[in-house]
Amino acid sequence: MKVIFIEDVPNVAKIGQSKVVADGFARNFLLPRKLAVLADSHAAAAVDAQLKKKMKQRALEEAEMAEVAGKISGLEITIRAKVGENDRLYGSVTGADIARLLTDKAGREIDKRKIELAEPIRQVGTYDVAVRFTHEIGATVKVRVMSEDAVEEPLEKPAEKEATAPVVEEKKAEKAEKAAEKKVKAEKKEAKKPKAAKTEKAEVTDIAVTETKPEKAGKKPRAKSTKKTKAAETATEEGEKKETQPGE
Numbered sequence: 313m314k315v316i317f318i319e320d321v322p323n324v325a326k327i328g329q330s331k332v333v334a335d336g337f338a339r340n341f342l343l344p345r346k347l348a349v350l351a352d353s354h355a356a357a358a359v360d361a362q363l364k365k366k367m368k369q370r371a372l373e374e375a376e377m378a379e380v381a382g383k384i385s386g387l388e389i390t391i392r393a394k395v396g397e398n399d400r401l402y403g404s405v406t407g408a409d410i411a412r413l414l415t416d417k418a419g420r421e422i423d424k425r426k427i428e429l430a431e432p433i434r435q436v437g438t439y440d441v442a443v444r445f446t447h448e449i450g451a452t453v454k455v456r457v458m459s460e461d462a463v464e465e466p467l468e469k470p471a472e473k474e475a476t477a478p479v480v481e482e483k484k485a486e487k488a489e490k491a492a493e494k495k496v497k498a499e500k501k502e503a504k505k506p507k508a509a510k511t512e513k514a515e516v517t518d519i520a521v522t523e524t525k526p527e528k529a530g531k532k533p534r535a536k537s538t539k540k541t542k543a544a545e546t547a548t549e550e551g552e553k554k555e556t557q558p559g560e
Contacts, residue, residue: 313338315348316356318363320370322447328367377445380418384443385451389413395436395459404432405457410441414453433457 313335317325321342325331330351333342342348349355391409394402407427414422428442436457444450 314351315342316351317348318359318366319347321347327370328363374446374449377449380420381445381449381451384414384418384453387417388454388456389417390456390458392458392460399436401434404434405455406432410455414443
């Protein structure tokens with residue numbers, strides 16, 4: 313039997329599609345639930361305008377879903393819970409818990425039925441969880457389950473690393489500049505050292521000159537005493553001559 317789908321039927325067809333299905337499937341499931349109409353019936357012509365409106369609305373919804381999927385794809389959410397022995401939770405983390413946190417992150421309500429979780433999470437760890445909006449639109453998020461008392465260590469995103477790179481380079485430049493300033497100061501100190509040495513030599517020379525003056529002063533008395541001795545000797549000789557003259 314050929315029918316036109318007026319609603320999406322997972323794993324069967326999308327809204328607006330015409331498809332041949334089993335008669336029993338059409339009569340017992342699709343037609344009673346108003347998910348499809350017979351392709352050659354008057355109902356198909358009647359729902360044509362309504363179908364176009366629905367398809368337009370669905371296209372808008374899918375665009376919004378794709379935007380949300382792109383926003384939450386790769387997102388990491390953290391759920392804290394009470395933990396017992398062997399890192400097992402006292403309770404469990406369900407699809408409703410994950411959907412609530414994703415709603416806060418995305419700013420758009422996410423149905424818990426969109427969370428593909430085979431069974432509730434009962435163990436501490438990091439899990440990849442699929443969020444399926446439609447058959448073609450979906451996303452994968454990381455769910456990090458940890459103890460209430462554990463200290464969270466946020467993972468750095470690649471974008472954040474790129475953002476911090478200029479800061480690191482700036483710090484390196486500052487360190488290099490400071491090192492250059494220290495080097496210049498050290499060179500100035502070394503340049504001042506020879507001048508200080510010359511001053512010390514000058515001071516030592518002055519002291520040496522001052523100390524040698526008493527020695528010169530001491531030599532003068534020696535010279536006077538020599539002159540006195542010569543004068544005494546001359547006087548003695550003259551006296552001897554005078555004494556010898558009468559005898560002659």
